[in-house]
Each structure stands twice: as structure tokens, then as C-alpha cells.
Amino acid sequence: MSIVRRLFQREPDPQAIEVVHEGVAYPVALRRMPQARRFTLRVRAASRDAVLSMPARARLSDAVAFAHRHGGWIATRLARIPEGLGFHPGVVVPLRGMAHEVVHRPERRGTVWVEDGAIHVAGDADFLARRVQDFLKREARRDLEAATRRHAAAIGVKVTRIGIRDQASRWGSASSTGAINYSWRLILAPPFVLDYLAAHEVAHLREMNHSPRFWRIVRDLCPHMEAAKAWLRANGANLHRYGAG
Structure with missing residues (x-):
């Protein structure tokens, strides 16, 4: 790989980041989506985290800033997920x-x-x-x-x-x-x-x-x-x- 190509090659995105809201850290997975036109957030009940989807060419710094601006939204939605119930007698x-x-x-x-x-x-x-x-x-x-x-x-x-x-x-x-x-x-x-x-x-x-x-x-x-x-x-x-x- 040439030196010029290495200089312009984008570093791989992290798989997830942490968004801190009122002293609590919330995991947010990052996904680049070729069809995406804007940043979108959703929460996953099964893994109790959030997912940020972003356009393929979006800057990582903009995505991170977007997630942090919506820290309150993430905290509220994750708080609504019911606590887990294991399979044990009486459940x-x-x-x-x-x-x-x-x-x-x-x-x-x-x-x-x-x-x-x-x-x-x-x-x-x-x-x-x-x-x-x-x-x-x-x-x-x-x-x-x-x-x-x-x-x-x-x-x-x-x-x-x-x-x-x-x-x-x-x-x-x-x-x-x-x-x-x-x-x-x-x-x-x-x-x-x-x-x-x-x-x-x-x-x-x-x-x-x-x-x-x-x-x-x-x-x-x-x-x-x-x-x-x-x-x-x-x-x-x-x-x-x-x-x-």
C-alpha cells in the first residue's frame, strides 16, 4: 500500500462508544449503513443498549456528537425496558x-x-x-x-x-x-x-x-x-x- 493511500485511508470505527448522562454510562453500538441518509438511534431490549446508525460517509466525530446530544433520550428509553426474569421456580x-x-x-x-x-x-x-x-x-x-x-x-x-x-x-x-x-x-x-x-x-x-x-x-x-x-x-x-x- 502506498504512503499516499495510507494517509487518506480512514481508521476503522469502534464497534461501540459510551454516552454518559447524569453520571451513568450507556453503551451505544455504531453501524454504518449504505442506505442511511441521516443519523438514527434505537434501543435494543435484548442487549439493553442503543444502536446509532449513520450514513456510510458520515464523520465519526459527528456521529459521536449526535449520540452525546441524545444522552437523555437513550437513558429514558433504556430505563423503560423491564428487568430480566430468569427461568427459576415461581417465575x-x-x-x-x-x-x-x-x-x-x-x-x-x-x-x-x-x-x-x-x-x-x-x-x-x-x-x-x-x-x-x-x-x-x-x-x-x-x-x-x-x-x-x-x-x-x-x-x-x-x-x-x-x-x-x-x-x-x-x-x-x-x-x-x-x-x-x-x-x-x-x-x-x-x-x-x-x-x-x-x-x-x-x-x-x-x-x-x-x-x-x-x-x-x-x-x-x-x-x-x-x-x-x-x-x-x-x-x-x-x-x-x-x-x-
């Missing part, structure tokens, strides 16, 4: 939107089962949290696979793979190869919300955008689309608190 978990208490059954053999409105967990207490989360992921996969296959058949698209993850920034994603990924936390939401997310991602296999045509496909697949979107706006962030404490 109430909203399985398919319905409250279920976690009950430890050390005298029983097996893993996890639902009975009388409770999630019963057998075996050693040290493995209880992992068993509950594994159970929820299995239930999520079952419901999401069924909804995905049903919607895919309705519009004649092929799903090549369904993945279940703990996605922090989105509930689902679809690729042009036919692969779809979902957050396992959708099993905590009411079934009509899970159904909407499955319809949303399947529709992307026909339209890889958010055009009016895309939304018509989603609405045809899921008549309760607007109710599900409203539920997610009001309650979605709360789903990230479970299993985090």
Missing part, C-alpha cells in the same frame, strides 16, 4: 400468551411438560433454566414450522430451511434462498402474533421488500395483521426480559 412465563408458572419437580423423571397451567420441570435444579429454554425453543419450532408450511403452501413458495434463534433486533428474517429464521421468543406471544410473523416472512419469499404488493400478500395470508402489529408494538420489547435474569 410466570407467558407461553403462547397465557401465564404459566415454572414449577420444579425434582422427584420426577423426564424433562419438561405442561400441566394445569404450569410448566413443570423435572430433575436437578442446576439444569432447570436450560431445560425451560430448550422446551420453549422446541414449542416455538413446532408452532412456527406448522404456520410457515401452511402459509407457504397458500402462495406456492418453497421454504428450504427454518431456523430458531434468539435474534435481538428482529422477530424473523427471510432470504432469497428460501431460508427463514425466527426468534424463539415468539412462542411467548399469543398465537395470532406468531401466525402474523410467519405470514410476514413467507411473503418475503415472493416479495423481498416492503412494497404495497408485499403487504397485500401478508394481509391475504393473515387478516389479523394489524392487530398483531399493534400487539408487537405494545408488548414486543417485554418478551426479551424472559430468561435474561
Whole structure:
């Protein structure tokens, strides 16, 4: 690399910065976005931090200044995120939107089962949290696979793979190869919300955008689309608190 090229090459951005507001430091991740036209901030409930998106050619110093000017906004939004709740005996978990208490059954053999409105967990207490989360992921996969296959058949698209993850920034994603990924936390939401997310991602296999045509496909697949979107706006962030404490 020539000396001139090194002189004009931009130093890599840090992955994150800290914004201090009233003596408290808040982590802010930095993301350069080719399509961005201005600075934007959002908070992530799952990782309890903020993300600053900036245009590809923006100056890092301007981005940092923007984040610091909005320190109060960041602090207020992060304070609204509910405290995490670990999976331990007595915790109430909203399985398919319905409250279920976690009950430890050390005298029983097996893993996890639902009975009388409770999630019963057998075996050693040290493995209880992992068993509950594994159970929820299995239930999520079952419901999401069924909804995905049903919607895919309705519009004649092929799903090549369904993945279940703990996605922090989105509930689902679809690729042009036919692969779809979902957050396992959708099993905590009411079934009509899970159904909407499955319809949303399947529709992307026909339209890889958010055009009016895309939304018509989603609405045809899921008549309760607007109710599900409203539920997610009001309650979605709360789903990230479970299993985090």
C-alpha cells in the first residue's frame, strides 16, 4: 500500500462508544449503513443498549456528537425496558400468551411438560433454566414450522430451511434462498402474533421488500395483521426480559 493511500485511508470505527448522562454510562453500538441518509438511534431490549446508525460517509466525530446530544433520550428509553426474569421456580412465563408458572419437580423423571397451567420441570435444579429454554425453543419450532408450511403452501413458495434463534433486533428474517429464521421468543406471544410473523416472512419469499404488493400478500395470508402489529408494538420489547435474569 502506498504512503499516499495510507494517509487518506480512514481508521476503522469502534464497534461501540459510551454516552454518559447524569453520571451513568450507556453503551451505544455504531453501524454504518449504505442506505442511511441521516443519523438514527434505537434501543435494543435484548442487549439493553442503543444502536446509532449513520450514513456510510458520515464523520465519526459527528456521529459521536449526535449520540452525546441524545444522552437523555437513550437513558429514558433504556430505563423503560423491564428487568430480566430468569427461568427459576415461581417465575410466570407467558407461553403462547397465557401465564404459566415454572414449577420444579425434582422427584420426577423426564424433562419438561405442561400441566394445569404450569410448566413443570423435572430433575436437578442446576439444569432447570436450560431445560425451560430448550422446551420453549422446541414449542416455538413446532408452532412456527406448522404456520410457515401452511402459509407457504397458500402462495406456492418453497421454504428450504427454518431456523430458531434468539435474534435481538428482529422477530424473523427471510432470504432469497428460501431460508427463514425466527426468534424463539415468539412462542411467548399469543398465537395470532406468531401466525402474523410467519405470514410476514413467507411473503418475503415472493416479495423481498416492503412494497404495497408485499403487504397485500401478508394481509391475504393473515387478516389479523394489524392487530398483531399493534400487539408487537405494545408488548414486543417485554418478551426479551424472559430468561435474561
